[in-house]
Amino acid sequence: MSELTLYTYFRSSSAYRVRIALALKGLTFEPRYIHLLHGGGENWRPDYLALNPQGLVPTLLHGQRILIQSLAILEYLEEAWPDPPLLPADARDRAYVRSLAGIIACDIQPLNNLRVLDYLKQTLDMDKAQTEAWYRHWIAEGLAAVETLLNRHAQAGRCCFADMPTIADICLVPQFYNAIRYKCDLAPYPTAEKIYENCSALTAFKTAAPENQGDKE
């Protein structure tokens, strides 16, 4: 039995990030499926809230240690299992990679997750067209900045940083996957799109993809 247990939902892009990192590190885990829609959201059950008080996925258990917040989990995996690295060696390059991850993990995804879309629909009475426009707006804002940085720094290769999969790609791929699912116009982001395609073809990214999870629908 694995010492790692991941509470995951196939469509959660934050859980998808952690699945990619685990796969890149060659770590196996016991999945526990938390369906965010069934029964009003399994993530709101008391036994799950006892692990994760935000009621968000993912949660990673490492032995008795409970880990939440995907960026914090990625940094933890990097520190606990340094090989292969998910960050470059140089502090300035690490900052660059983390800034790309931050644009996505702070300024795109949290605006578009289920709890926010529910608030728009239920509390603010927004219709489908308005919530979809909201969703696409923040993706467009964030991906435009990512694309500009990728081209400006000219450090991209097959991945955001040279040919090395880092936490930038780990955040980019699930976000791009969602953008495609929501039929966003991706033509303005050719560099990001090429990186998405390159990374998605790697075994670790495939293993972690929503369609390859035990709870996919």
Added chain:
Amino acid sequence: MSELTLYTYFRSSSAYRVRIALALKGLTFEPRYIHLLHGGGENWRPDYLALNPQGLVPTLLHGQRILIQSLAILEYLEEAWPDPPLLPADARDRAYVRSLAGIIACDIQPLNNLRVLDYLKQTLDMDKAQTEAWYRHWIAEGLAAVETLLNRHAQAGRCCFADMPTIADICLVPQFYNAIRYKCDLAPYPTAEKIYENCSALTAFKTAAPENQGDKE
């Protein structure tokens, strides 16, 4: 002249975070004031967008290196100037501290920043009461999770982690400061509030506070 230049706005909680970290590390910087409201927002000027394609503050220049995204900047400062540390030594404790920072920096602040409030008002035609309810809702959601974690882990002392100011406090204090400004009910978060008060009284946090900036109004 300092080798560090910080593009900052006194009221930006992300800039406030970086100002605290710089002060804790004992680093001096040249401030460049970017007013987010004057002239339609100085952050949208081409010369600022050339530094920060998101048009957000802060941006930190270290020599020729341009650093954006406050969490990435905090990690950079920690790597480039390790003393005094802003993260505990143990990987599991670091993950805990980073998860508290993540709740605030990913799941509260980005939902409540100026660009989002503008979208609610201008694109979705929300009135003042609705935008204020939105603002308070996400603060309440996030701070409730922070409070639960602080009490559950029982690692808090004068700060979120024992008596050591970390990136968790660096994120908590500006968020709490804003919550007070927006007249949020803070009674449900007594542990967080005590930490806010303890940290706010420290010299580094005072130096970094909005009311002590050159661009305060």
